[in-house]
Amino acid sequence: MVRTLLTIIGEYFIFLRKVFSKPDKWNIFFKKLIGEMDAMGIGSMLIVSIVSIAMGSVITTQTALQIESSWIPAWTVGFVSRTSIVMELCPTIISLLLVGNLGSRITAEIGSMRVTEQIDALEVMGLNPASYMVLPKVLASMIVNPLLIIFSIFFAIIGGFITVIITGCVSPYNFMDGLTYCFRVYDIIYALTKTFFFAFVMSTVSSFFGYRIEGGALELGKASTQGIVVSSFIILVLNVLITQIML
């Protein structure tokens, strides 16, 4: 068991070395990078915005319910909601959502290329398939995911604001006051740093599980599940570590 785990970890790092080698042709690499950024970014915007609005709404309602006291100032709802949204909910929950959305897509795409011998075809041509297929995906996710998180934070706050207006749990003025209270740019840097590492884990682990498939459609399904589970687990562990280091 331990030996198998160590072997897989070793294979993962060998795979990373192949991925981060010089692209065979830069113009084709940039073309693929733009294509991946487009597919990942535009393709995820709808689901990210829907989940973010719902998340912002729920966290605002929950906060308002939990701290309903005359001793606590009304702006606290906005402050706590903002802090939760910026520092934890958006970077972590949306990254986990993206593992399910983008990660499974990456595993399925690379895995089906492996099963249908398209990766072998690239190798026979003398190309480095790992670098050709995976590097644009990894870099695209590391660029796009932080942008999606900024987008997500914006929509989560909009969700909170809509809830405040509809339910009247606090006044919109107090909510806005709380949102801007003691705002630190470092919180955004912290959120984006986490997302950057989460994106790396999501894209490389998902690609790795797709790349090492042996067999057919059944293995493809298994690899997608493994990719999601392992990426999510590493992201959660990394979340704890980064939080300990940065806060």
Added chain:
Amino acid sequence: MIEINHVSKFFGEKQVLFDINTCFEEGKVNLIIGRSGSGKTVLMKCLVGLHSPEEGEVLYNGRDFHHMPDSDQRKLRAEMGMVFQGSALFDSMTIQENVMFPLDMFTEMPWGEKLDRVNFCLECVDLPGVNKLYPAELSGGMKKRAAIARALACNPNYLFCDEPNSGLDPRTSLMIDELITKVTHEFNITTVVNTHDLNSVITIGETISFIYQGTLGWKGDKDSVLVSDCPELNEFIYAQPLTQRIREHL
């Protein structure tokens, strides 16, 4: 010419190829035949570098493929074209993009010149006018021909075909065989075809290497394959009722 000297291949404890010695001649269609699981595909993968043999050497015009520096190996790979069993066309690209792909990666040709080359290759395989179609829109035979066109794009010196007739009807199989023979002779390519299609064996096999349980069981050509005295080969060739009836008339 491709020479295989004392090639053995293991997967863990299991030995799949046992001391294979054979050669594939330039400008000829060289067949590797044998039953499923005999080691044909592993041998072909050793030839193209998808597997590394634990023992022996694969020589391309005297150059040892598995022991040359990476840069030389890369150059040599650019001289190879391969048609996979399932065609292995890139399904996110159109046929034109598929055939143009090796030109994009290995040449600095202007776009117009690349397009001319793509059209030439597609005409060679009798597939004009499919440029804008995706692989999913083609039939099995058309996919195989498109894969041959892609393999020919960079003027290869070596063409490898892994079971090019599998899953095709007899008429289309014949067409693929004729096409492989035509491009081999026209462009003087060293072609290696991995097959267990008997029609291919007796029509296009200019040299035939029979692999039996990981060993080279017999070597000859299409004229001698039907009258060999190798019992394993005869068992393979005359396994079907149709070929048994042919044997009765020989």
